[in-house]
Amino acid sequence: MKPILIYVASEDWAFVSHRLPMARAARDAGFDVHVATSVGSSADAIRAEGFTIHPIPFRRGGLSPLSAISTILALRKIKRTLSPSIVHHVGMQICVLGGISSLGMTTPQVNAMTGLGYAFTSTTARALLLRIVIAVALRFLLNRDHAIFLVQNPDDRAALETIGIDPNRLVRIPGSGVDTDKLLPMPEPAGPITVGFAGRLLTSKGIRALVGAHRILRALGVDVRLRIAGDPDLANPDSVSFEDAKQWNNEPGITWLGHVYDITSLWRDSHIAALPSHREGLPKSLLEAAACARPLIATDAPGCREIAIHDQTGLLVPIENPQALADAIGKLATSPELRMRYGAAARRLVVEKMSAQAIGAAIVDLYNEQIQRTS
Known part of the structure; x- marks a missing residue:
């Protein structure tokens, strides 16, 4: 049987926009790819890739405990039903909720910090409070043997080390991959700069x-x-x-x-x-x-x-x-x-x-390494 990979993303359009090169590489390497996400206008594009989509209730940026509980329960049900070989959480909020939904499970987790976002860029009181809460949540939820953090640049790696993440659980892959066969050099346009x-x-x-x-x-x-x-x-x-x-x-x-x-x-x-x-x-x-x-x-x-x-x-x-x-x-x-x-x-x-080919190969190697390490 093919190893099951679950991506957990905030919204279907965000998965299509930012995760397709990785997911395609995993599919081509023999993974059965599933996507748990809030479903909108991009669901058909996900299905067209041969991926199975699982709707979850999620509101990005929302702080309601009731909303968070419904997301956690939905993710827990999906993970228990599929018994995946590996789970890839995408984004800070999803990593926290996904970590809670995985309590008691030993499935390998890749927790992708795609940029540390508002809590780390803003200096407002709200952002500072969120930063403290996030730091505590990440340390205690995701600093576990079967979990790693995926970052895209050295600064984010250093920031996560500063809040107490084990350096041995930090892996850097630069970006999500760009289709350099489709995006080609173009001549400059005519007219004003x-x-x-x-x-x-x-x-x-x-x-x-x-x-x-x-x-x-x-x-x-x-x-x-x-x-x-x-x-x-x-x-x-x-x-x-x-x-x-x-x-x-x-x-x-x-x-x-x-x-x-x-x-x-x-x-x-x-x-x-x-x-x-x-x-x-x-x-x-x-x-x-x-x-x-x-x-x-x-x-x-x-x-x-x-x-x-x-x-x-x-x-x-x-x-x-x-x-x-x-x-x-x-x-x-x-x-x-x-x-x-x-x-x-x-x-x-x-x-x-940073091409789709280079990033795709790196992520597949990472998945296989984590599955073998925890098996």
């Missing part, structure tokens, strides 16, 4: 700083365009409102596109990719832009600097510094040579270290 942004519209993703940088450049008479792909995330306290996002369309040179299904269209129409985020795991938007040979602008922050390497694949700027961001955009806007050099280097980095 255009900066592309792809991501949730959160202050912590740097979207307000990026809009501020664009305003600085326009005030100086620089004809730079900004195309914003993504929606507000009202489950996150850091989110921009829909009203603010709509207002950007009224500013000269800014286009808010909303959710973009074909991300290649954004990079085809952009000269530069920007993500001035406060903290990332390893940002998918920059990985995809790099695969398309676009130069990168990002903040010198965890996760971002793993792909946006200063003066190699792009430029790094301080967090929440619109002036420095405007200066970086202006520098690339006036230098076709820099854009071409950085874009080519970004493409090479993704192909060599």
Whole structure:
């Protein structure tokens, strides 16, 4: 019989967007892949891959104990019914709830920290309290013999060690994999220099700083365009409102596109990719832009600097510094040579270290290693 692998993800669209390369590699390596998630519009896409989907009640960002209990009970039932060979929890909230649902079980767990999120980027009282609660929960729920933590960058590894996670349980794999056969280098578009942004519209993703940088450049008479792909995330306290996002369309040179299904269209129409985020795991938007040979602008922050390497694949700027961001955009806007050099280097980095093939092979090796270690 095929070994059963269960992915537990917050929402079906998030699994499709961020976990397909890993899941496909596991399927191709002989695993029977199951996905436990909150079901929405992407369920058919999951089934089309040959994966079995299991609906669970889940509300991302929710703090209701009753809601958490229903999620825990649903996951526990699925795990007891399937008796999986390994379980892959995705995201901080899922890792905590999944850890509770696995109490008393010895099934190997991969707990993927895809970026430490709002609790670790915000300085509000609520975030600080959440950070304490999360630290305690992770130490006592997941610091167990059959569990490991999967991180995407060295900074997140160090942060988890700081809150008491056993270093021997920490494994780093850089990202979730990018299809470099589908995302290919593109020629620059004609027309004014255009900066592309792809991501949730959160202050912590740097979207307000990026809009501020664009305003600085326009005030100086620089004809730079900004195309914003993504929606507000009202489950996150850091989110921009829909009203603010709509207002950007009224500013000269800014286009808010909303959710973009074909991300290649954004990079085809952009000269530069920007993500001035406060903290990332390893940002998918920059990985995809790099695969398309676009130069990168990002903040010198965890996760971002793993792909946006200063003066190699792009430029790094301080967090929440619109002036420095405007200066970086202006520098690339006036230098076709820099854009071409950085874009080519970004493409090479993704192909060599962060492709779907490389990440898929690494995750399958990790699954097999954990199954053998705990058998």
